[in-house]
Amino acid sequence: MILKSFLHKVFKDREEFMMLDLKHIKKYYTVGDTTTKALDDVSVSFREKEFVSILGASGSGKTTMLNVIGGLDRYDSGDLVINGQSTKTFKDADWDAYRNNSIGFIFQDYNIITHLSIIDNVTMGMTLSGVSNDEKLKKAKESLERVGLKKHMNKKPAQLSGGQMQRVAIARALANDPEILLADEPTGALDTQTSREIMDLIKELAKDRLVIMVTHNPELAEEYSDRIIKFNDGQVLSDSNPYQSGEVNNDFELKRTKMSFWTALKLSFTNIKTKKGRTFLTMFASSIGIIGIGIVLALSNGFQKQIDNTQAETLSQFPITISRVGLDSQAAMQNSQSTGKKNFAKGQTVTAKRSTAELAQHINKLDTKYVDYVKNIKKSAAKDIAYSYTTGFNLVRQVNGKYQPVTFSNMDESQTQQGSTGDPSSSVGVGGAVYPTDRNGKMSFLKQNYKTLAGKYPTKKTDIVLIADQHNNVNINALKNLGFNVKNNQNLKTADLIGTQVKLVANDDFYQKLPTGNFVPSKDYSQMASSAKTKTLTVTGILRTKSKNSDGLLANGVAYNDRLTKEVVDQNKKSAVANAQRSSEQNVLTGQSIKDANRPGLMTYLGAASVPSTIQIYPKSFDQKDRVTDYLDKYNHGKSSADKVVYNDLAGSISSLTGGLMDAITYVLIGFAGISLVTSMIMIAIITYTSVLERTKEIGVLKALGARKKDITRAFDAETTILGLGSGVLGVVIAWLLTFPANVLLEKVTDLSNVAQLNPWHALLLIIISTVLTVLGGHVPARMGSKKDAAIALRSE
Numbered sequence: 001m002i003l004k005s006f007l008h009k010v011f012k013d014r015e016e017f018m019m020l021d022l023k024h025i026k027k028y029y030t031v032g033d034t035t036t037k038a039l040d041d042v043s044v045s046f047r048e049k050e051f052v053s054i055l056g057a058s059g060s061g062k063t064t065m066l067n068v069i070g071g072l073d074r075y076d077s078g079d080l081v082i083n084g085q086s087t088k089t090f091k092d093a094d095w096d097a098y099r100n101n102s103i104g105f106i107f108q109d110y111n112i113i114t115h116l117s118i119i120d121n122v123t124m125g126m127t128l129s130g131v132s133n134d135e136k137l138k139k140a141k142e143s144l145e146r147v148g149l150k151k152h153m154n155k156k157p158a159q160l161s162g163g164q165m166q167r168v169a170i171a172r173a174l175a176n177d178p179e180i181l182l183a184d185e186p187t188g189a190l191d192t193q194t195s196r197e198i199m200d201l202i203k204e205l206a207k208d209r210l211v212i213m214v215t216h217n218p219e220l221a222e223e224y225s226d227r228i229i230k231f232n233d234g235q236v237l238s239d240s241n242p243y244q245s246g247e248v249n250n251d252f253e254l255k256r257t258k259m260s261f262w263t264a265l266k267l268s269f270t271n272i273k274t275k276k277g278r279t280f281l282t283m284f285a286s287s288i289g290i291i292g293i294g295i296v297l298a299l300s301n302g303f304q305k306q307i308d309n310t311q312a313e314t315l316s317q318f319p320i321t322i323s324r325v326g327l328d329s330q331a332a333m334q335n336s337q338s339t340g341k342k343n344f345a346k347g348q349t350v351t352a353k354r355s356t357a358e359l360a361q362h363i364n365k366l367d368t369k370y371v372d373y374v375k376n377i378k379k380s381a382a383k384d385i386a387y388s389y390t391t392g393f394n395l396v397r398q399v400n401g402k403y404q405p406v407t408f409s410n411m412d413e414s415q416t417q418q419g420s421t422g423d424p425s426s427s428v429g430v431g432g433a434v435y436p437t438d439r440n441g442k443m444s445f446l447k448q449n450y451k452t453l454a455g456k457y458p459t460k461k462t463d464i465v466l467i468a469d470q471h472n473n474v475n476i477n478a479l480k481n482l483g484f485n486v487k488n489n490q491n492l493k494t495a496d497l498i499g500t501q502v503k504l505v506a507n508d509d510f511y512q513k514l515p516t517g518n519f520v521p522s523k524d525y526s527q528m529a530s531s532a533k534t535k536t537l538t539v540t541g542i543l544r545t546k547s548k549n550s551d552g553l554l555a556n557g558v559a560y561n562d563r564l565t566k567e568v569v570d571q572n573k574k575s576a577v578a579n580a581q582r583s584s585e586q587n588v589l590t591g592q593s594i595k596d597a598n599r600p601g602l603m604t605y606l607g608a609a610s611v612p613s614t615i616q617i618y619p620k621s622f623d624q625k626d627r628v629t630d631y632l633d634k635y636n637h638g639k640s641s642a643d644k645v646v647y648n649d650l651a652g653s654i655s656s657l658t659g660g661l662m663d664a665i666t667y668v669l670i671g672f673a674g675i676s677l678v679t680s681m682i683m684i685a686i687i688t689y690t691s692v693l694e695r696t697k698e699i700g701v702l703k704a705l706g707a708r709k710k711d712i713t714r715a716f717d718a719e720t721t722i723l724g725l726g727s728g729v730l731g732v733v734i735a736w737l738l739t740f741p742a743n744v745l746l747e748k749v750t751d752l753s754n755v756a757q758l759n760p761w762h763a764l765l766l767i768i769i770s771t772v773l774t775v776l777g778g779h780v781p782a783r784m785g786s787k788k789d790a791a792i793a794l795r796s797e
């Protein structure tokens, strides 16, 4: 042990430790049919501290040997022993670390990364091995000082002379304090004077390390180096001072390298800065897709908001309607599916089948139980509920001094044949629109949706109104059926209509019983009019819709309060004719037998049944509508299909239609804009590929400094990240700016203000998409770049 340390000391003093040992190294290049033996069984050892020059003809394998020693190129066979450690089992990461920790490269053409500052060039190796910032800077300054560049430290590489550039390269090689300095014709590009200065410097450095220099200049080699090895055809021809044998200093340990993403970003950023114009154009071109999508989203957002607002405003006015005869959309759908088969039937039979329309028809049982259920809808969800009873109104009016029967219908009565259907409600006395009373008893429905064209809003149950459309048209049949003698397009004074009185006669006064047991309307109208039970209805106003949206809410013609119908039903329920009808199998008015289907209609007409024919529920707001429909759906849970009550939600079907339409348009437009995104992705791939080609030399230098494949990929990924982020932000900003002129234009054309609105979340999403797509597009060329052979990369021009 003591002996060993003694020997160690003695050998160390004599600088006789062995640093490198090449054992039968072979490196062949095969291109096509020819094989070049660049290194053909080379065995040579190097001391820990000496200055070795390698001479030889061009193509004799000098650079190849330097590259093999420096770990830039792999030997085919043999072994390279570093400090006693074989490199046969070295993995990529070990080679990377070896280059970084132990090797300093100096090249003929300096290989300075021109877009980085001098300091950054010098510190790159240390950056890769994760040396702290302060230490890096300190060491970089030291080594720059050592090569005599203290004064020029803040210049850009392009501002330096050749000699100065080479000094930077030497400073870079020194900065990490490597054991081995490899110089490939370091003075090849320099004049004699500068060459000498550089050689002095290298000689100085060789005092503490192994320097291996390839040169074509035998004089310089003779003058400066301790040992000259001559090469010929890949073999060692002569060696002026061969190393025989000796101790090995066994303290070889490698520190792994790793480039942080931050370093990669910095590297890419400085590179991008050297080509600002191109970068901006690239970003702009690839932002076009983002601009497109941004605008489409902004517009569709705005339009959807507008549509939603309008819908909420207008469609909430439309009631959910439950009629005695409803449309079962589910049954209708099933049926249309089964009849939708394309094939023609085979065989010689025909099938008896109910029609689609009939199958879809659903008879709702609007009994008291259901009415009570509906009455319990929360007031916060439904503001008004109108129950219409298609009960017959027995009406008479005095025309030209004589009472005559009239109706509230707006059908052309001369066209309908009375009694033909056996359901009098289809032809007589029924009609007109029923408007609901608020659930708190007030009559705000009309005030909300209609304004008075003439007269006043109704205040009592017996007040009735005429509904006109926005052009002041009133249904001519409604007027004729009230006994007015009018022609089409005839103008009437509102004063002539307001105050019109109609007598509403009770069943018992209106019908007389015949000896046969049937009932017929009595003919003595003036007596009916003066009966105690008769009510006087008065037209108090002519109303017109407030906005286009509520047009059609009530039918054009006579409208009356739902409480009036309820009162008539209650009155007529106990009438003789109703009682008779209840217990009769025949129509007590005509004596004809009645079909089952028509019976409920007839019963309600005569007031014998007090179930409503239609229930209209007015949701408080568009949002509350769902609560109402949910409530109605709940009633149907677990009921047989015959007991189910189906409703018609007109507003719902309209809104789902327009919503779907907007979505569809948006998707199509985004699809188009998406194509340009893909285009820009391809463009980025091409640009990254170009960048990889342009930076081949840089890749070689980084690898010589110990960068791993991953680090190279990372450097290019960082570049595409910057590009993608830039184009995303640019695209979003441009799209946002474009919303302003777009809004001005849209306001001029459509009267809608502030339609285009870019949602900040969408903007963020677009930036992320742009970045991710760009990085993806650039990743493949980045990988290609990282796989470039370092030795070949350094040889590239």
Ligand SMILES: Nc1ncnc2c1ncn2[C@@H]1O[C@H](COP(=O)(O)OP(=O)(O)OP(=O)(O)O)[C@@H](O)[C@H]1O
Pocket (backbone or CB within 6 Å): 029, 030, 031, 036, 037, 038, 056, 057, 058, 059, 060, 061, 062, 063, 064, 065, 792
């Ligand atoms: N990647 C490669 N593919 C094929 N052949 C190669 C490759 N690299 C080097 N060679 C060949 O190997 C031989 C040795 O090349 P090397 O560059 O080591 O010679 P050199 O002595 O350094 O020459 P010079 O003094 O001109 O730089 C040459 O014949 C060269 O053509």
